[in-house]
Structures are given as structure tokens and as C-alpha cells.
Amino acid sequence: MMIGRLNHVAIAVPDLEAAAAQYRDTLGAEVGPPQDEPDHGVTVVFITLPNTKIELLYPLGDASPIAGFLEKNPSGGIHHICYEVEDIRAAAAQLTASGARVLGDGEPKIGAHGKPVLFLHPKDFTGTLVELEEV
Numbered sequence: 001m002m003i004g005r006l007n008h009v010a011i012a013v014p015d016l017e018a019a020a021a022q023y024r025d026t027l028g029a030e031v032g033p034p035q036d037e038p039d040h041g042v043t044v045v046f047i048t049l050p051n052t053k054i055e056l057l058y059p060l061g062d063a064s065p066i067a068g069f070l071e072k073n074p075s076g077g078i079h080h081i082c083y084e085v086e087d088i089r090a091a092a093a094q095l096t097a098s099g100a101r102v103l104g105d106g107e108p109k110i111g112a113h114g115k116p117v118l119f120l121h122p123k124d125f126t127g128t129l130v131e132l133e134e135v
């Protein structure tokens with residue numbers, strides 16, 4: 001397999017409105033409206049840059065996967081990066097065979113862009129939570 005484009009960088013933020021305003025007003029970026037993603041336990045703001053996207057993540061609901069991250073990183077921080085792949089099941093099979101751990105049950109889930117995604121264990125990728133998205 002070979003990873004493709006950087007699809008997005010996801011940043012967990014403690015104040016979604018303030019972070020969105022900073023990207024819109026201070027950095028002059030194209031900032032979308034907040035979108036609730038109940039299946040993923042997050043509210044997301046998408047920021048479109050010329051070559052990639054930034055996703056601001058804010059916890060939604062009691063069991064949000066980013067609540068713990070924000071507890072450890074109260075001012076926010078980079079949560080994961082997402083690379084594009086052409087065939088996510090083939091990628092998962094190859095990565096698993098090479099010893100990398102796919103999080104959850106190993107099955108791709110439908111991500112925030114309506115495409116199959118999965119996450120790889122950060123301890124297997126230089127401390128970085130990596131998301132793969134099939135495009």
C-alpha cells in the first residue's frame with residue numbers, strides 16, 4: 001500500500017466557537033458551521049485550506065472519545081492526522097500483517113465525510129494517532 005494525500009489534521013479544542021473564530025478572523029480561513037457527529041461523539045468544524053483540511057473537534061455527549069484527550073491537554077492539541085488510501089480493507093490487512101494495530105474491531109466505519117475510515121494505534125506510529133480514509 002501507499003498512503004496518498006493528507007486529508008485532514010484534526011485538532012481537539014476546549015472552545016469550539018473561539019477556535020473557529022480564530023481560524024476565520026485571525027487566519028482568514030474558510031470555516032464551515034459546527035456539525036454534530038453523534039456516532040463519533042464529536043462536534044466538528046471543517047476548515048478548508050488550499051491543500052488540505054483542518055477539523056476542529058469538540059466533545060459531544062458523555063462518552064466522547066476526545067474528552068480524555070482534552071483533560072490531558074486542557075488548551076487543546078493535535079488529535080490525529082488522516083491520510084487517504086485507495087482500498088481501506090487492503091490497507092488494514094497489510095498493516096495488521098506488519099504488526100500494526102487497528103483500533104476498535106478492525107472494521108472500517110463511516111467517517112465524518114461519509115467515507116470508510118479506521119484508526120491505527122498511536123504507539124505503532126511514532127506517537128501519532130493515524131486515521132485512514134478511503135477515497
Ligand code: CO
Nearest residue numbers: 008010082131
Ligand atoms: Co479525522
